[in-house]
Amino acid sequence: MNVKVLKKLLEGVKKGNVEVAEALDALRKLPFEELPFATLDSHRALRQGFPEVIFGQGKTIAQIKAIIKSMLGRKENVLITRLQRSKGRALKKAFPKGEYREISGTFFIKSNPVKPTGKGTVLVICAGTSDIPVAEEASTTAECMGNRVKRLYDVGVAGIHRLLHKKEELWDANVLIVVAGMEGALPSVVAGMVARPVIAVPTSVGYGANLGGITTLMAMLNSCAAGISVVNIDNGFGAAYVASLINRE
Secondary structure (H helix, E strand, C coil), X not given: CCHHHHHHHHHHHHHCCCCHHHHHHHHCCCCCEECCCCEEXXXXXXXXXXXXXXXXCCCCHHXXXXXXXXXXXXXXXXXXXXXXXXXXXXXXXXXXXXXEECCCCEEEECCCCCCCCCCCEEEEEECCHHHHHHHHHHHHHHHHCCCEEEEECCCXXXXXXXXXXXXXXXXXXXXXXXXXXXXXXXXXXXXXCXXXXXXXXXXXXXXXXXHHHHHHHHHHHCCCCCCEEECCCCCHHHHHHHHHHHHHC
């Protein structure tokens, strides 16, 4: 239940349009709802401003559908991350109004309009084309959370002139998410150019010595540039959530 729905419910009780028993029934599911396989945090939108996000990896289609139905029953927006293609297509068939983005592995259903609440632009940058799936997870999440998002892709340090050509976009952004694999140098370069928070996202993209993103993660954690925060490997969602909190201030 979000703030808008709760306010409408309470105003209905005050005006006599909603019976007390009806309101109690609606509030009974706060602060959580128990399903046979999940305990849904139905109070999260009131506490944090955005509903619980469904992590699709490892869940069955039936489980995800049941969670979606519960959230839609509370008129909450639904965001699912880490969806395999087969699951994404199945959900699109079951919920035609939802938007499935194959590259980002996300599925989003709007029960309420998403209005821009961030005070500036979140710029999502990625080093190479192979990093785009993680960058798109970040971009999509930030958009679903009410941010104005711009994308700047394939501008890694192997051709640094590509990044420098877009320096005005870097300077105009309020928060920057920088996604990179291999040696993970791009966030340091970006942070050295801007006076804004930079959230670095290491990816598992790279050859053997990349160690599945460990090398990239350690490089970003050891950056000499100030103003960098680092999230976990391939965690575009986490970077976008932090960016949204910063952009909301």
